[in-house]
Amino acid sequence: MSLGALRPSPLVEQATDRLREQITGGEWAVGTKLPGETALAKSLGVGRSTVREALRALAGAGLVQARQGSGVFVIATKPKEDWSTQLRRAAITDVYEVRMLVEVEAAQLAAQRRTDDDIAALHRALTRRRDAANAGDAEFVAADIALHEGVVAAAHNPVLTDLFTEFVPVLQQRLLDLVELLSLRSDNPNHGDEGHSAMVTAIAEGDAEAAGHALRDELKQTLALLHSL
Known part of the structure; x- marks a missing residue:
């Protein structure tokens, strides 16, 4: 032929x-x-x-x-979907469950491995998140993700960093959908500040258990809301 x-x-x-x-x-x-x-x-x-x-x-x-x-x-007539494609097709609850697994571990590692520069970067990211509370949903979500990227970076695990980088585009869109779907910022424009602040403090103090606990609780609350819909 x-x-x-x-x-x-x-x-x-x-x-x-x-x-x-x-x-x-x-x-x-x-x-x-x-x-x-x-x-x-x-x-x-x-x-x-x-x-x-x-x-x-x-x-x-x-x-x-x-x-x-x-x-x-x-061996097949249809190409297999790559990780990014699977993420884009995933349900928001599935994304959040995997996010919890990845980020809680990252927060615990960050508490054990963070440097002075990492701590300073996390405090700056937390401040930006608070400042973005007065902005629109897109800017607030971007600031929120930047803080979580800082946590993953502080874990100093390149594989974990690459995995989260793949997650970010889908996570950003899912978070925007989530904020709108649950009206998370209608009563509190700086939704989740207490939990994020506790996480950053725990990482800075080197308390891995408290860092993981703070982030797990924050994500669990949102996941519970999603499952209730």
């Missing part, structure tokens, strides 16, 4: 897209062995190294699998 020669650069992306179209379009069913690199390269009008990179990308998407000594086989 001729796939049609590709235009110059970016060849890997084009090759990946063309092969993905063949797989998702049903040209190659699950269990089918793909043509060899040489044959694919000839059909696409590219080099074998380009084909190799394209197949690696398709393997990462969960569409193909290389089997030692046998070749490359189609």
Whole structure:
């Protein structure tokens, strides 16, 4: 089957897209062995190294699998969803449950590992959150997230930091939805200040148990409201 020669650069992306179209379009069913690199390269009008990179990308998407000594086989006709996509599709209660697991641990680690610079940054972030109480929901939510980012940063765990970074875009939108859905700031524009203040104090004092407890209580209250809807 001729796939049609590709235009110059970016060849890997084009090759990946063309092969993905063949797989998702049903040209190659699950269990089918793909043509060899040489044959694919000839059909696409590219080099074998380009084909190799394209197949690696398709393997990462969960569409193909290389089997030692046998070749490359189609294992799915729909790409698997990445973490960011799953988060965007998740229910707000699910997001909050995972958030609790991640951030409570981060707060406890932050209390054990925080530096003087971390403490100063957390106090500045808490002040910004309080100042944002007089602003709109979007600015207040942004300041709230910035404080939580500071807590995660103070844990000094790069994997945890990367995980929370993936969380932030979805979390920001979910928090905006949450503020509107529950009218959290209607009675108190600086909603949650007491709990956040207790958390920052506990981290500054190196009290891991109190830091985790303060954040867990804060998130549990919101989660309970969500489950009651």
